[in-house]
Amino acid sequence: xxxxxxxFGVDLDGVCADYTAALRPIAAEWLGVPVESLAPDxxxxxxxWNLGTLVDVHRFAVTQRRLFETMAPIPxxxxxxxxxxxxxxxxxxxxxxxxxxxxxxVRSSAGSGRAK
Numbered sequence: 001x002x003x004x005x006x007x008f009g010v011d012l013d014g015v016c017a018d019y020t021a022a023l024r025p026i027a028a029e030w031l032g033v034p035v036e037s038l039a040p041d042x043x044x045x046x047x048x049w050n051l052g053t054l055v056d057v058h059r060f061a062v063t064q065r066r067l068f069e070t071m072a073p074i075p076x077x078x079x080x081x082x083x084x085x086x087x088x089x090x091x092x093x094x095x096x097x098x099x100x101x102x103x104x105x106v107r108s109s110a111g112s113g114r115a116k
Contacts, residue, residue: 008084009094015074016081020046022071026061027051 013019027049028035042048051057061067
């Protein structure tokens with residue numbers, strides 16, 4: 001029986017890209033406050049930012065402000081993942097969000113012609 005490939009689960013937020021730093025100015029715009037008023041290192045789900053529904057802010061960030069296309073990658077993440085893939089490792093994105101939400105985000109970016 002052939003050996004199964006190694007499957008590597010990776011989160012995007014804080015592992016591949018700096019989600020918090022990218023979301024901060026968008027959240028400030030959403031709330032109508034100066035970006036400096038939002039803590040640069042908030043807790044899980046950003047309670048200090050008083051966003052209300054994070055899903056709404058996230059959707060706005062992805063679809064209206066191109067969050068996934070513009071957030072800075074963590075230095076070295078892309079080459080490391082590329083080397084793993086070239087070595088035969090199967091890479092899967094792991095997220096707390098539902099697969100429907102992730103699929104919708106990807107479709108939204110792809111439909112706009114902005115997906116990379």
